Amino acid sequence: MDIVNVTNLKKIYGDFAAVNGVDFSIRPGEIFGFLGPNGAGKTSTINMMIGLSRPTDGTIIINGIDVRKQTKKAQSIMGIVPDESNLYDEMDGFDNLCFCASLYGMKKEEREPKAKRLLEQFHLTEAGKRPFKAYSKGMRRKLTIAAGIIHSPQILFLDEPTTGIDVESARQIRELIVDLKNQGTTVFITTHYIEDAERICDRIAFIVSGKIVAMGSVPELMESISHGYRIQLAAEENIVKYAADLQAHFEGCNVNTGQNNSLILVSLKRIPLLPVIQYFDERRISVYEAKELRPTLEDVFVKVTGIEAAKLKKEKEKGGMSK
Amino acid sequence: MKSWIAFWSILKKDIQNYYLKPPNISWGIIFPLSWTLMQFVRSGSLNIIEFLPGLMSMSVLFGTTSMLAVTITFERKGRSFERLLLAPISLNTMVLAKITGAILFGIFNAFVPAVVAAFFVDLAGVNWGVVLLAVSLIAVTSTLLGLLIAVSAKEVFEAQTFSNFFRFPMLFLCGLFIPILDLPVFFRPLSYALPLTYGTDILNGAIAQTNILSPLLCIPILLTFAVFLFMICRYNINRKWIL
Numbered sequence: 001m002d003i004v005n006v007t008n009l010k011k012i013y014g015d016f017a018a019v020n021g022v023d024f025s026i027r028p029g030e031i032f033g034f035l036g037p038n039g040a041g042k043t044s045t046i047n048m049m050i051g052l053s054r055p056t057d058g059t060i061i062i063n064g065i066d067v068r069k070q071t072k073k074a075q076s077i078m079g080i081v082p083d084e085s086n087l088y089d090e091m092d093g094f095d096n097l098c099f100c101a102s103l104y105g106m107k108k109e110e111r112e113p114k115a116k117r118l119l120e121q122f123h124l125t126e127a128g129k130r131p132f133k134a135y136s137k138g139m140r141r142k143l144t145i146a147a148g149i150i151h152s153p154q155i156l157f158l159d160e161p162t163t164g165i166d167v168e169s170a171r172q173i174r175e176l177i178v179d180l181k182n183q184g185t186t187v188f189i190t191t192h193y194i195e196d197a198e199r200i201c202d203r204i205a206f207i208v209s210g211k212i213v214a215m216g217s218v219p220e221l222m223e224s225i226s227h228g229y230r231i232q233l234a235a236e237e238n239i240v241k242y243a244a245d246l247q248a249h250f251e252g253c254n255v256n257t258g259q260n261n262s263l264i265l266v267s268l269k270r271i272p273l274l275p276v277i278q279y280f281d282e283r284r285i286s287v288y289e290a291k292e293l294r295p296t297l298e299d300v301f302v303k304v305t306g307i308e309a310a311k312l313k314k315e316k317e318k319g320g321m322s323k
Numbered sequence: 324m325k326s327w328i329a330f331w332s333i334l335k336k337d338i339q340n341y342y343l344k345p346p347n348i349s350w351g352i353i354f355p356l357s358w359t360l361m362q363f364v365r366s367g368s369l370n371i372i373e374f375l376p377g378l379m380s381m382s383v384l385f386g387t388t389s390m391l392a393v394t395i396t397f398e399r400k401g402r403s404f405e406r407l408l409l410a411p412i413s414l415n416t417m418v419l420a421k422i423t424g425a426i427l428f429g430i431f432n433a434f435v436p437a438v439v440a441a442f443f444v445d446l447a448g449v450n451w452g453v454v455l456l457a458v459s460l461i462a463v464t465s466t467l468l469g470l471l472i473a474v475s476a477k478e479v480f481e482a483q484t485f486s487n488f489f490r491f492p493m494l495f496l497c498g499l500f501i502p503i504l505d506l507p508v509f510f511r512p513l514s515y516a517l518p519l520t521y522g523t524d525i526l527n528g529a530i531a532q533t534n535i536l537s538p539l540l541c542i543p544i545l546l547t548f549a550v551f552l553f554m555i556c557r558y559n560i561n562r563k564w565i566l
Contacts, residue, residue: 051409072411075410078409080409088340091340102329103406
């Protein structure tokens with residue numbers, strides 16, 4: 001049974017449809033990525049799912065609870081980490097965590113040891129005694145995630161968790177998310193960092209102009225735009241002159257020239273590497289690189305959204321790209 | 324039990340983060356103190372008993388409305404208020420927790436003039452039980468007015484401006500320093516439409532025996548105002564903060 005079922009979800013502001021008939025479901029224990037450019041409807045969707053905004057239409061069922069009808073009951077099983085840290089600047093890290101735990105009814109004897117454990121797990125033990133306003137961006141983000149999971153939620157909503165933070169903190173956060181999944185927490189993550197989604201998500205939905213335009217696992221999405229297998233070969237000397245001969249030698253293969261005097265073999269079937277390397281070995285040519293060229297998730301994104309790679313890059317930079 | 328834990332935590336956090344901060348403590352003491360001394364210097368010790376109900380009402384009004392409106396607007400701007408909206412506690416519990424801090428702060432403010440006055444005049448004849456009840460009811464209604472302002476304001480300066488828009492006319496309309504019977508006739512209906520009028524009148528009776536209405540009438544009216552304002556605030560929060 002799916003832990004999340006979203007059906008025909010809509011959010012209309014006047015004439016503008018921020019979310020326009022979104023349907024998806026999330027399986028228990030998976031990391032579900034929600035990707036799209038700025039203004040695509042990611043935050044509007046997440047706000048409706050967590051009960052911070054009322055849908056114009058549609059249903060949201062989380063673990064059998066109708067979010068529209070039993071918002072508070074649904075919120076008790078959710079952990080929520082917004083795109084901007086929303087903890088209290090004046091309070092220290094430890095007190096912030098304890099306060100968040102108390103909002104979920106955790107008693108002092110439960111919340112204090114849990115807060116200490118989380119500070120340790122997030123490498124914030126020392127910082128736990130400092131006021132939140134003195135934290136770096138990465139530390140703020142980590143503490144906000146810790147606050148989101150202190151009550152052991154069944155599902156964690158993460159809105160842009162790695163936006164605008166340094167490379168090391170972003171790596172740690174990705175590891176934390178995977179750890180949470182391994183402990184059985186379902187994670188719903190919105191991001192416009194496609195690399196992040198590719199690394200950690202089990203399934204991904206692409207949203208553009210309030211509509212989901214593609215959804216599936218990373219391999220499924222890549223498969224959807226992939227046409228056959230491609231292998232790129234590079235050798236110490238120029239091997240471009242062997243293109244025609246190679247094509248004749250390997251039935252069903254097309255051979256194209258690539259960058260830096262490399263060759264690209266394209267086939268509808270998998271291409272075994274050994275015969276190819278032997279072919280060059282017989283001609284006393286050392287192949288130093290043979291790699292499979294796969295479409296990236298960014299290729300999928302560009303294809304399904306129609307958004308150009310250059311525009312995407314610009315958006316990443318706007319979002320504080322620091323990877 | 325879970326709601327109680329959350330309620331207590333929100334209240335404790337507000338008291339520690341806002342009400343017990345030096346600027347607010349000093350505001351809570353210096354503002355009523357300076358008004359009390361000013362009235363004392365102007366009128367002499369014989370008249371201070373007449374001014375005490377008004378001073379106490381004014382201290383509660385200013386303490387509660389400004390603090391709650393500013394703290395909520397500040398939290399909303401910093402988005403920490405979202406955390407409370409997303410917590411699995413009812414809106415009523417959350418609102419009650421937020422206003423309780425301001426109510427306690429208002430009650431503390433009210434007794435500053437009383438303590439100062441005690442050095443100059445004999446307050447033995449004051450009915451302190453009724454005073455406490457009146458101050459509490461003024462604090463509740465004024466805090467809810469502050470909450471109404473907080474729901475409408477987006478910025479801290481807006482909250483302060485809106486607060487002043489309500490507060491200063493109330494100083495003159497609610498019998499704090501000018502008896503309602505001395506006001507022009509056309510202003511009086513407005514006076515009776517404001518909860519502070521009834522709270523001040525109870526204080527006038529309990530401290531100076533100069534009330535114009537029975538406390539048995541004023542108390543239910545203030546309770547009705549409190550329930551009515553709470554319902555409006557709850558409705559507005561639901562409408563404006565959960566979009």
